[in-house]
Amino acid sequence: MKNTAFTQFHIELGAKMVPFAGYNMPVEYTGINNEHITVREKLGVFDVSHMGEFWVKGPKALDFVQKVTSNDASVLYDGKVQYSCFPNGKGGIVDDLLVYKIDEETYLLVVNAANIEKDWNWCVEQGKAFGFTEGKELYNASNEICQLAIQGPLALKAMQKIVGQPVEDMEFYTFKKLNIAGIKDAIFSTTGYTGAGGCEVYVANEDGPKLWKAVFEAGKEFGIQPIGLGARDTLRLEMGFCLYGNDISDTTSPIEAGLGWITKFVDHKDFIDKKFLLKQKEEGVTRRLKGFEMIDRGIPRQHYEVVDANGNLIGEVTSGTMSPMMKKGIGMAYLTKEFWKADTEIYIKIRNKKLKAKVVKLPIYKS
């Protein structure tokens, strides 16, 4: 099992460690609810070093990114980040990812830890048509880069103390290369998967410990805390953000998953599955990923069945939890067509009982 640059800190802090995507990762330190609320109200730090980073370089970099991802990367400017996905050529999704435009000939793709190998093989395979070679135009830096996500309403204020440029008014989903705590050329990105605001910082593994200490020192007066994977999951689910492997997969299309907004059918862009997905968009799909909240008391979980008032199967829960902010069960599920509208009553089968829930617009938690 791999360690990150921060594993020793997690163990010293008494985190509950679990294997996740081949990494030894902290699932919680003081408790998921407490950590979750800390991020919503103040700020918290996640070790997200397990995420994968691929560089795409050279004159054909944009053409490649346009071909393999669903969003329109031509609208990116230097310093802009975009949420996107890799369609898999069979109507499903290889992975969801972030695309960073460093400059005309340099892009950074940030992918899910569990999919690094699959994504890398996919990119290398697709890169052949562009004459790309491994280690040159395509470079897998996943084992060299560590990453902290500092998330919450006070995150940028705290980080401002240790960076050399203004960051508090940075636009959402942009990044700067800057000095942080004496570390040169860190990527400081106003991204994250919590819906609480904040940033993600990428540095070389050897600079990790320095970054960790500086971040906690800067955040101390604001009540900063380390946050584990458990709260990462409850935070993203309250926002209705997809988790690969739960809500999206090789067999769900971006259109079904509600990711039409990152699937751009524009003339200047051809991409894998464009034709198929356009057809889906125009003709409609038979199931869609929807957020819901429980009306009856109960906690939905992945793979629980969703039924209508008469008990007919209408879908399956892909993610579910007790919302720490709403104090009720929430989840996401693929539902058949008649049940997509907000406030539609649905029923979740929990231990042979049919418990009432309703479809809600995203985000599930409205702050």
Added chain:
Amino acid sequence: MNIPANLKYTKDHEWVRVEGDEAFVGVTDFAQSELGDIVFIEIETVGETLNKEEVFGTIEAVKTVSDMFMPVAGEILAFNEKLEDTPEVINKDPYGEGWIIKLKISNTKELDELLDAKAYEELVNA
């Protein structure tokens, strides 16, 4: 890890506090710590008589769902209703305020099959 000497235990991490032919049952400190934040307790067996090792209820943490099993056969006399709104009491005080059900024991001889504190400690440290 807190494992009071005056209680009996099961290998499924329930504790039992015997009072004559009645008993209070909860989950151990080890169990609450492994589960993490407890967010929901469902007991729908009050008034029923269940066999040893039958499921008497469900305990849900943020990430997981676990069944709870009868340590001995008996009738479920009561459920700790405080847990309906504040299940987190189990995290804070698993052996006291966090008791889950009260039983009428069918056959007190079955108590001999439970683990004592020392045997339970060996189990969780194994």
